[in-house]
Amino acid sequence: MDALAIATMVKGVFGGALLAVDQPDVEPVAVIEPEKVAEVARFLRETPGLAFDYLMCLSGFDTMPAEEDHPARSTAAEDAGAPVADSTEPTLGVAYHLFSYSQRHRFAFKAHTPRNNPHIPSVTQIWPAADWHEREAFDLFGIIFDGHPDLRRILLPEDWVGHPLRKDYAAQESYRIGDACVQIARGW
Amino acid sequence: MPFKTEEMLLNVGPQHPSTHGVLHLEVTTDGELVTNAEPTIGYLHRCFEKYAETLTYQQIIPYTDRLDYLSSMNNNFGFVVAVEKLMGISVCERAERIRVIMAELNRIASHLMFIGSFSNDLGAMTPFLWCFRDREEILKIFEEVSGARLLYNYYRIGGLAADLTPGIEDRIHSFLNQFEAHMLELDDLFTRNAIVIARLKGVGMIPRETAIAYGLSGPMLRASGVDWDCRRDEPYSIYPSLRFEVPVGGEKLGALGDCYARYLVRRAEIDQSVSLVRQCLTDIPPGDVKEQVKRNVRPPVGEVYVRTENPRGEIGFYLRSDGSTKPSRVKVRAPSFCNMSVFNRISKDILVADMIAILGSVDIVLGEIDR
Numbered sequence A: 001m002d003a004l005a006i007a008t009m010v011k012g013v014f015g016g017a018l019l020a021v022d023q024p025d026v027e028p029v030a031v032i033e034p035e036k037v038a039e040v041a042r043f044l045r046e047t048p049g050l051a052f053d054y055l056m057c058l059s060g061f062d063t064m065p066a067e068e069d070h071p072a073r074s075t076a077a078e079d080a081g082a083p084v085a086d087s088t089e090p091t092l093g094v095a096y097h098l099f100s101y102s103q104r105h106r107f108a109f110k111a112h113t114p115r116n117n118p119h120i121p122s123v124t125q126i127w128p129a130a131d132w133h134e135r136e137a138f139d140l141f142g143i144i145f146d147g148h149p150d151l152r153r154i155l156l157p158e159d160w161v162g163h164p165l166r167k168d169y170a171a172q173e174s175y176r177i178g179d180a181c182v183q184i185a186r187g188w
Numbered sequence B: 001m002p003f004k005t006e007e008m009l010l011n012v013g014p015q016h017p018s019t020h021g022v023l024h025l026e027v028t029t030d031g032e033l034v035t036n037a038e039p040t041i042g043y044l045h046r047c048f049e050k051y052a053e054t055l056t057y058q059q060i061i062p063y064t065d066r067l068d069y070l071s072s073m074n075n076n077f078g079f080v081v082a083v084e085k086l087m088g089i090s091v092c093e094r095a096e097r098i099r100v101i102m103a104e105l106n107r108i109a110s111h112l113m114f115i116g117s118f119s120n121d122l123g124a125m126t127p128f129l130w131c132f133r134d135r136e137e138i139l140k141i142f143e144e145v146s147g148a149r150l151l152y153n154y155y156r157i158g159g160l161a162a163d164l165t166p167g168i169e170d171r172i173h174s175f176l177n178q179f180e181a182h183m184l185e186l187d188d189l190f191t192r193n194a195i196v197i198a199r200l201k202g203v204g205m206i207p208r209e210t211a212i213a214y215g216l217s218g219p220m221l222r223a224s225g226v227d228w229d230c231r232r233d234e235p236y237s238i239y240p241s242l243r244f245e246v247p248v249g250g251e252k253l254g255a256l257g258d259c260y261a262r263y264l265v266r267r268a269e270i271d272q273s274v275s276l277v278r279q280c281l282t283d284i285p286p287g288d289v290k291e292q293v294k295r296n297v298r299p300p301v302g303e304v305y306v307r308t309e310n311p312r313g314e315i316g317f318y319l320r321s322d323g324s325t326k327p328s329r330v331k332v333r334a335p336s337f338c339n340m341s342v343f344n345r346i347s348k349d350i351l352v353a354d355m356i357a358i359l360g361s362v363d364i365v366l367g368e369i370d371r
Helices: A003-017 A034-046 A130-141 A179-187 B048-052 B057-065 B072-087 B093-121 B126-146 B168-191 B194-200 B208-213 B219-223 B259-281 B335-340 B352-362 B366-370
Strands: A018-022 A029-032 A054-062 A092-100 A105-113 A119-121 A144-146 B008-012 B024-030 B033-040 B302-310 B313-321 B327-333
Touching: A003 A018, A003 A029, A003 A034, A003 A105, A029 A034, A034 A092, A034 A105, A034 A119, A054 A130, A054 B302, A054 B313, A054 B327, A092 B302, A092 B313, A105 A119, A130 A144, A130 B335, B024 B352, B033 B352, B048 B057, B048 B327, B057 B072, B057 B327, B072 B093, B072 B302, B072 B313, B093 B126, B093 B168, B093 B259, B093 B352, B126 B168, B168 B259, B194 B259, B194 B352, B208 B219, B219 B259, B219 B313, B259 B352, B313 B335, B327 B335, B335 B352, B335 B366
Parallel strands: A029 A105, A119 A144
Antiparallel strands: A018 A029, A054 A092, A092 A105, B008 B024, B024 B033, B302 B313, B313 B327
């Protein structure tokens, strides 16, 4: 089924929870109310005609534009013609890319969540594949997935401070050494 | 009098030959039986995704080499296809042909690496040496066209870094002829070996539903009986014009979803890749393979998720562009990452030696799990 038709189906069931459909001409991405993510996901998974049994990708993102005085950014003159990505309040978000092996169609949706208190319902009960992906998004963006059975860091050390893929993350000068390491060093 | 036993915690890795890199398995054992095997990853985390946000699109390509470092060509391929889709540009026939040749040769090299290390895990040294002999020839071909043996940085957005060198077609042809004979020898030594079959048959079964639910892809998925290959079913590049079969586990290739089926699927894919390279080599049209775009490409504002078929499964790139020369987000959906997430689920109530066989059959590369 066409992604726009699927978005219309979701709209029919969830009404206002489907806020918009981004880039409908290229690769449509439905924007969903964050509280409704798990319900929409279950609907997409369990409705016979949709049957999205495969979560291809789950990725966090940050809509904050990169700092203009950041040394890695190109100069202001070069960027003069570039449009501003998002004029509204920057948020964190999660994008879900789905595929159905029985129906052979794909669908994408995303949800935005505030930067100071990012919460999104977990979809691990619907797709076990989400387990590690959600842990990664928690690790690197600090998004809390409510209902995740084992939400802890996956790539970074347990005692790491901060969430590096946020655009306002400041690189640390030193790594906080665990107590055991300090003791070993003193023993020498 | 009852005999008192207790569970034992066994640490496999982070540095252990059978973990294929720095992977830490926290294994709980009850005698010889594994009751739980919890993987700890992240030892190789190099902040690829963070770094990519500070680089221009062309500059990211060499970093994708280092994701799955056993199939760098395929990583390059996936990334440039994603950016080209974001920009809505296409590439000349000659460049696409060469891209597919290199990607399929790299698939062969990667599967050879799998067979070699897998047999090594099972305690057989000879196939490892045989596979590396043939892989060496592929690396020499890559060195001639790209200048590097492992990290090629050969694909460009809108083209390739360099054209084929003169006479390389003949060299690839003669390699393929020799290689096919070597593979028949390998079948006698390994594929139809009674000990190999006894070690692998029925071990680490992954049912079809579990494979899909955990997001497995590539040979892991096909061994469980799902007939899906991005190259055929969600085609990119010139794959629609090529003829090839997709090996699927089941009646023809072992039991459904066991370690032996995963081996046989990869073994059969090697033959298909040989055929694909031969098809692409015939009558390569002339053309300029150098990129026809500016060095600093500036894709329009938007987002795209593109997946391509790597030797280990689907590599997906989720790109968000804010209209500038640098991406706002690059997420890599690494096939090994998803394939590894099922490991704990299938490593329950099995022998320790079988756990090593299962880990070998997943064919992980820590470089793309940790990124």
